[in-house]
Each structure stands twice: as C-alpha cells, then as structure tokens.
Amino acid sequence: GMLLGPAVNIKRSPLCGRNFEYMSEDPYLTGKMASAYIRGVQSKGIGTSMKHFAANNQETDRMQISSEVSERAFREIYLPAFEEAVKKAQPKTVMCSYNKINGVFSSENKKLLTDILRDEWGFEGYVVSDWGAVNDRVKGLKAGLDLEMPGSEGYNTRKIIQAVENGELEEEILDRTVERILKVVFSYTDNRKAETVFDREKDHKAAADIETECAVLLENRGVLPLKKEQKVVYIGEFAKKPRYQGGGSSHINSFKTESAMDAVEFLATVKKENITFAKGFDDVEDKVDEALAAKAVEAAANADVAVIFAGLPDSFESEGYDRTSMELPKCQNRLIEAVAEIQKNVVVVLHNGSPVETPWAESVNAILEMYLGGEGIGEASDRLLFGEANPGGRLAETFPYRLEDNPSYLNFPGDGRTVLYGEDIFVGYRYYDAKKVPVRWAFGHGLSYTEFSYSNMKLSSAEMKDGDILKVSIDVENTGKRAGSEVVQLYVSDKDSTVPRAVKELKGFAKVFLNPGEKKTVTMELCARDFAYYETKIHDWYTPSGTYEIQIGHASDEIREAAELTFTTDVLLPFTVDMTTTMGELMNHPKTAGKMMEYLEGISQGEEPKKEDGEVQLVTPEIIAQMPLKSFLSVIPGEAIEQMIVELNALCQ
Numbered sequence: 001g002m003l004l005g006p007a008v009n010i011k012r013s014p015l016c017g018r019n020f021e022y023m024s025e026d027p028y029l030t031g032k033m034a035s036a037y038i039r040g041v042q043s044k045g046i047g048t049s050m051k052h053f054a055a056n057n058q059e060t061d062r063m064q065i066s067s068e069v070s071e072r073a074f075r076e077i078y079l080p081a082f083e084e085a086v087k088k089a090q091p092k093t094v095m096c097s098y099n100k101i102n103g104v105f106s107s108e109n110k111k112l113l114t115d116i117l118r119d120e121w122g123f124e125g126y127v128v129s130d131w132g133a134v135n136d137r138v139k140g141l142k143a144g145l146d147l148e149m150p151g152s153e154g155y156n157t158r159k160i161i162q163a164v165e166n167g168e169l170e171e172e173i174l175d176r177t178v179e180r181i182l183k184v185v186f187s188y189t190d191n192r193k194a195e196t197v198f199d200r201e202k203d204h205k206a207a208a209d210i211e212t213e214c215a216v217l218l219e220n221r222g223v224l225p226l227k228k229e230q231k232v233v234y235i236g237e238f239a240k241k242p243r244y245q246g247g248g249s250s251h252i253n254s255f256k257t258e259s260a261m262d263a264v265e266f267l268a269t270v271k272k273e274n275i276t277f278a279k280g281f282d283d284v285e286d287k288v289d290e291a292l293a294a295k296a297v298e299a300a301a302n303a304d305v306a307v308i309f310a311g312l313p314d315s316f317e318s319e320g321y322d323r324t325s326m327e328l329p330k331c332q333n334r335l336i337e338a339v340a341e342i343q344k345n346v347v348v349v350l351h352n353g354s355p356v357e358t359p360w361a362e363s364v365n366a367i368l369e370m371y372l373g374g375e376g377i378g379e380a381s382d383r384l385l386f387g388e389a390n391p392g393g394r395l396a397e398t399f400p401y402r403l404e405d406n407p408s409y410l411n412f413p414g415d416g417r418t419v420l421y422g423e424d425i426f427v428g429y430r431y432y433d434a435k436k437v438p439v440r441w442a443f444g445h446g447l448s449y450t451e452f453s454y455s456n457m458k459l460s461s462a463e464m465k466d467g468d469i470l471k472v473s474i475d476v477e478n479t480g481k482r483a484g485s486e487v488v489q490l491y492v493s494d495k496d497s498t499v500p501r502a503v504k505e506l507k508g509f510a511k512v513f514l515n516p517g518e519k520k521t522v523t524m525e526l527c528a529r530d531f532a533y534y535e536t537k538i539h540d541w542y543t544p545s546g547t548y549e550i551q552i553g554h555a556s557d558e559i560r561e562a563a564e565l566t567f568t569t570d571v572l573l574p575f576t577v578d579m580t581t582t583m584g585e586l587m588n589h590p591k592t593a594g595k596m597m598e599y600l601e602g603i604s605q606g607e608e609p610k611k612e613d614g615e616v617q618l619v620t621p622e623i624i625a626q627m628p629l630k631s632f633l634s635v636i637p638g639e640a641i642e643q644m645i646v647e648l649n650a651l652c653q
Contacts, residue, residue: 001188002047002093004249008034008081009056009097011354011397012427013408015323017059020246020353020372024396025428026443027077028506031084033396038089045193047092047184050085052130054078054112055421056097060322060413063132066100069421074101075534075541076425079116086121092184093125096145098133105135113144126180131249138163146177200255208258208376212383213485216369217391217447218399223345223365225387225449226305228269233276233299234261235339236309236332237283243311243351244377248319254375260309260349263379269386276303284313286329293335300343307385308336311351322413326357326403336360349381355399358440369395387449392485392511394446394555398429401440407431429556430502442557444489444506450480450516454488454560457552464567466528466543473523474552474561478514485513488522489553492531495564496546498588501533504551526550528567537573545569577629577648579641584625591651599644 007018011025023030038048055067055078069078085091094117096106106112107129117123126146134140134148137156148156163169217224226232239260245251264275280296282289300306310332317323327333340346340363347366350356351373361367368384368391370377383389400406407423414420426434429443453476460471476486490508494501508524528543535542545568553559575589586596629641 002049003041004049004095005051006034006037006048006085007051008085009052009054010078010081010427012057012421013322013406013412014326014355014397014400014403015412016057016354017317017322018246018248018319019397020317021250023081025398026396026506027080028084029396029509030081032509034081034085035089038085038091042089042092045188045191045196047188049093049095049128050082050091051095052097053082053094053106053117053127054097055101056099056106058322058413058419059320061416061419062098064098064100064417065414066103066418067421068102068418070424071536071539072534073421073424073427077427082117083121086117086123090124092187093128093147094123095128095130096133098130105133107133107135107145108139108143110143118144125184126177138169141169141173141177146180204255204375206376207374208379208383211370211373211376211380212389214371214373214393215380215384215391216371216393216395216445217384217449218367218369218395218441218445219361219364220366220447220449223305223347224368224385226307226347226385228271228386229274230304231274231276231302232305232307233278233296233303234264234307234309235278235280235296235300235335237279237281238309238311238349238351239277239307241283242309242377242381243314243372244374245372246318246353247314250319257375258378260378260381260385264382264386266379267382267386267388269388270382280308280335281329281331284315286313286331288331288334293331293338296335297338297342300339300346303343305345305347306339306343307347307349308332308339309349309351309381310336312353312356317353323354326355326400328352328356328358333359337363340364347385349385351377355397357402358399361440369393387482390449390482390484391446392448392487394444394487394489395441396443398432398439398443399441400432401438405432405437405439425500425502430505433503433556439557442555444487444553444555445557446487446555448480448482448484448486450478450482450484452484452486452514452554453477453479454552454554456521457561457563459550459563459565462565464528464531464565466569466571468528470526470550470565471523472508472526472550472552472563473521475519475521476512476514477519478516481516483513483515485511486554487511488524489555490524490526491551491553491556491559492526493549493551494531494533494544494546495549496544498544499533499535504549504556506556528569531567535573542571542573543567543569575652577645577652579630579645580628581645582626582628586648587625589652592648595648595651 007021008030009022011019011022023033041048055069113127127144128147129149131149137159164171242259264270278296278299279292337360346364348364350369353372384391407426411420411422432439454474456475458473464470488510491504492507493504507530510522512520512522531548532541532543547564548567549562549564551559551562586592
C-alpha cells in the first residue's frame with residue numbers, strides 16, 4: 001500500500017485551506033517531523049508519498065498559479081523539509097505539486113525533480129504527479145516525473161509512444177522511469193506481512209493518547225484542571241460531534257469517534273451528574289439562534305464552569321479553497337462573549353486546522369487548542385480538562401492577533417496567475433521577531449499544569465569550525481507538583497550577520513518527561529549547516545565567520561538561557577573588484593583589507609576637507625564606506641585605480 005502523505009508544505013499563510021494537514025511554519029521542525037513520520041510508516045511495510053513538491057502553499061488557483069519565490073527563500077524555507085526527509089528517511093515516492101515555480105510547472109521542472117531531488121539529495125524512489133497535475137507528459141518524463149495519476153484513458157500513453165517513435169523522447173528515459181516504479185512495487189510484493197493484525201480498539205486508544213500529548217494549552221488563569229465536585233456545562237455541538245479531521249482528499253471513515261460528552265462518562269475523576277450540555281450555536285452555518293444562545297447562557301450562569309467547544313465548521317476550511325478570514329463564525333464569538341459576561345470561569349476548547357483570531361482571549365480563563373485531533377479527540381479533551389493528563393503540546397505555528405499582521409498578507413493569494421512570495425525568508429516567527437510585531441501566541445508556545453526551570457547551560461566548545469560538531473546541554477527540572485513534559489527548544493542567532501537573516505532560527509528540540517522535583521540533562525548537537533544561510537553567489541549553503549548565540553528556551557518568545565560561540569570558516573565567497581566596488585566592501589574583505597589600508601594612507605596625506613558652495617563637507621567613515629572606486633577619479637588618476645583593481649583582484653584569486 002501507499003499512504004499519500006506526509007504533506008510537508010510550509011504554513012506560509014494562516015488562510016491556506018490545507019494547513020490542517022501541513023506541519024509547521026518552520027522548515028527545520030517540518031523536516032524532523034516528516035522524517036519520523038516516514039520512517040514510522042515505512043517500517044510497517046507501507047510506502048509514503050511525501051507532498052506537494054514544491055511551493056504549494058495555497059489552494060486558490062493551485063492548478064495554474066506560479067509561485068514567484070527567490071532562490072534563497074526557496075532553499076531556506078520551502079525545500080529543507082523535503083531535503084531532510086529524503087536524506088534521513090527516503091520516502092518511497094515524492095508527489096509533485098500542481099503549481100508552477102517561477103513560471104515552470106513542477107511536473108516539468110528538471111531542476112526540481114532531477115537536479116535537486118535526485119542528483120543533489122540522492123532520492124531513490126519515484127516521482128508521482130498530484131492528481132491531474134500533468135501538463136505535458138513527455139516534458140514531464142524528461143524532467144523526472146515517473147508516474148501520472150490518475151490515468152488519462154490512454155491519451156498520454158499514445159503521446160509517449162509517438163515521442164519515442166519520432167525521436168523526441170529517448171527510450172532510455174522511459175526504461176529508467178519504468179525501473180524506478182517497479183523497484184518500489186517489488187520492494188513491497190517481496191516483503192508482504194501476511195500475519196499483520198489490525199486491532200481497531202488498540203489503535204483507537206493510541207489515537208486518544210497521541211492527541212492528549214499533541215493538544216496545546218494556550219491560556220490558563222487557574223481554572224484548569226477542573227475539579228470533580230464542580231458543576232460543568234459543555235456548550236457547543238463540537239462537544240457531542242467533534243470536528244476531528246479536515247475536508248477534501250484526506251477525509252477518511254474512522255473506526256469510531258468518541259465525543260467529549262461520550263468520553264466523560266468513563267472518567268474516574270468526574271461526577272457524571274455534574275456534567276450538562278447546551279448546544280449554544282449552529283455548527284454548520286454562521287447564524288445566530290437566539291433561543292439556543294439564551295439556553296446556553298442560562299446553563300452557564302447555573303454552572304461553576306462553562307466549557308465552550310468552538311472552532312471552524314467543515315465548510316470553513318478544506319482542500320480546494322482557502323479561507324478569506326481568520327475569524328471564527330460570528331455566532332460563536334458572540335456566544336463566547338455573552339457567556340464570559342455572566343460566568344467568571346470560562347474555558348474555550350478549539351477545533352480548527354489553522355490559527356484563528358480570538359478577540360475574547362482576555363475575557364476567558366483558559367483556552368485549550370485541540371486542532372483537528374483525530375478520532376480520539378473527545379477522550380483527549382476530557383483527560384486534559386479534568387487533569388487526568390498534563391498538557392505538553394507546543395505550537396508549530398504563530399497565532400497573530402490579526403490576519404493583517406501576517407507577513408504574506410499583502411501578496412496572498414496572488415492575481416490568479418502569479419503569487420509573489422514578497423516576505424522572502426521572513427515567514428512566521430522569523431517575520432514577527434524581525435519586525436517586533438506582537439503576537440497572540442508565539443511559535444513554540446504551550447502551557448502545562450506544572451513548572452519547569454532551566455540551568456547549567458554548557459557548550460562543548462566556545463569555538464567551532466567547518467566539520468565540527470557542537471554539543472549543547474542544559475539541565476531541566478520540574479519545579480511543580482505534577483508530572484509533565486517539557487519541549488526544550490534550541491535557537492541559533494547570527495550576531496554579526498552581513499546579510500538579512502532571521503533574529504533566530506529553530507535548530508534543535510527535545511521532549512523530556514519529568515516527575516515533580518526530577519531533573520534531567522538535555523543534550524543537542526549542532527553542525528555548520530545549522531548556522532548557515534543559502535548564498536546565491538555560490539548556489540550553496542554558507543556559514544560566515546563570526547559570533548553566534550545559542551539560545552535555549554520554553555518558546556520562541558521565552559528564551560531562558562544563552563551562550564555565545566565563535567565560528568571560523570576557511571571558505572571565502574567569490575569576490576571580484578571593479579569600479580563599482582565600494583570602499584566598505586574592500587575594507588571588510590580579509591583578502592583586500594590590508595592592501596586598502598596602504599592605499600588609504602597614501603590618499604589621506606595632505607588631503608584638505610572638501611568644500612561645496614563655500615562650506616566644508618565632512619567626509620565621515622560611513623560616507624567613505626559607501627563610495628565606489630569610481631568616486632575617487634577626481635583625486636586619483638583613472639589609470640592608477642585600474643592598476644589598483646588588477647592588484648586587488650590578484651589578491652582575491
């Protein structure tokens with residue numbers, strides 16, 4: 001069998017209709033999660049089809065849109081997850097996307113499907129098209145597209161035969177394509193596991209356990225966990241009929257689904273007679289039902305705690321279209337605000353596949369983000385609400401206050417034919433950090449029913465070179481009264497950057513479970529690539545010499561410890577001197593700086609301050625640094641500058 005996943009496209013905009021099946025706004029995190037996913041699935045004899053390769057970050061016009069993205073952003077943001085998964089997990093297939101990338105369809109993109117995927121990364125499987133993504137079958141074969149899905153009733157087969165017969169398509173290309181497909185097919189037919197047992201009940205329990213670990217406690221002002229003796233009203237149809245999966249091709253028929261109202265019957269920590277229900281609002285359409293709302297408000301007034309199960313209905317987010325707003329249905333926002341006015345203990349449980357605006361966040365006492373948590377979402381919700389489990393999930397994406405704060409806002413979803421990735425490398429927290437834009441909840445955020453302290457951060461060395469491995473360790477202690485898990489996050493910050501870079505980037509994380517009072521040492525490793533940016537001058541990754549800060553924290557906006565190191569590389573970028581080269585560039589380059597000091601000493605002797613309109617013009621170091629060599633033609637003979645350029649270029653060889 002072949003599982004059509006994982007989907008590893010970056011969450012560029014919170015509006016993307018398929019964000020519910022994408023993993024993160026961060027390429028490092030996405031790559032690590034995708035690799036683990038693929039290894040796990042394929043260890044059971046099932047193939048994976050990692051998708052959608054590449055830059056498929058929206059549903060609007062996805063069949064023909066061209067993602068206009070810079071080489072650097074493509075390499076730093078949109079390709080690394082695919083690269084990591086190919087190199088570390090080798091998915092059996094990779095699915096190419098519908099869209100164009102800088103004007104070329106992914107299905108016909110040799111640079112993408114052959115030069116990068118196979119030659120550079122070493123992909124061993126075959127490439128399959130997204131359903132209906134083939135534009136020109138023969139061009140696709142030449143580019144590296146192996147399998148067309150679905151079939152075209154023989155139309156494209158005839159095109160292939162004709163191309164071979166007239167010499168347009170080399171038969172060797174066709175043979176190689178068939179060989180790739182057959183290798184994957186045979187790898188499974190030769191390793192069938194006839195003894196495989198499907199234990200649906202066991203799998204359902206696993207689904208609930210996994211969702212319990214994944215849910216994120218966004219806010220808690222003391223109301224959670226709920227107490228056994230409290231009278232609690234569950235409000236919202238999602239409490240009885242949870243939205244647990246996204247719409248479109250990913251939709252499946254689950255073995256069974258337990259709602260929060262169903263599952264609460266089996267919790268030992270709950271008095272069943274203390275749990276009541278009120279529908280509150282329509283869960284299909286965004287319309288206010290005054291009678292339902294009034295009953296819910298009345299039920300909330302008579303309870304100790306009101307738990308409102310809110311979220312996005314199926315019609316609000318799905319494959320095939322993007323959202324146009326980050327808002328919840330207005331009927332839900334209105335009810336939450338009405339309940340918060342008469343009940344001091346309000347908990348909101350969210351069911352959504354992507355960030356939503358929460359204008360009532362300061363008016364409620366707790367917010368539990370369940371996302372679309374699978375068939376075990378009901379049991380997981382109850383276990384977390386009543387403290388049978390301790391929340392330990394962390395946000396893999398930023399929740400902005402408003403849609404307008406998002407970096408892609410001005411360009412998403414494009415004009416129907418092209419979409420400009422104008423934010424470049426500044427996606428998600430990279431943008432919010434750089435612009436100092438306040439957010440509702442930061443990347444990596446997530447609360448717990450206990451507390452954790454960090455101490456004793458250590459680097460294996462204060463210096464690092466190409467090829468070195470740096471070990472970073474820190475002690476984490478559970479200082480609270482409940483057992484729980486902490487996700488330790490490691491970020492790298494370039495303190496001497498000469499190119500635009502993110503303030504910090506995630507480059508490591510580790511989940512650690514601790515009992516009350518328990519302390520453990522967490523160790524992570526970094527290599528030169530973890531400090532690098534993609535340098536388009538050399539079309540490769542480059543780590544410049546300089547000072548870097550290693551930061552460890554609870555979230556991207558909550559750094560607990562930091563330490564600096566010095567990185568030194570022997571690799572120098574290509575540098576050619578001409579009349580437009582500035583003094584600053586020459587003074588900052590290690591090969592030319594010394595020679596320039598000699599030139600400057602000769603120039604400065606006897607130099608009088610320049611005058612313009614009778615006034616003395618001060619030539620500051622900042623002004624000099626920006627001056628190209630041609631600016632000195634008025635004080636240095638042109639032939640001398642030309643000779644200087646020859647000598648400087650000789651030094652750069």
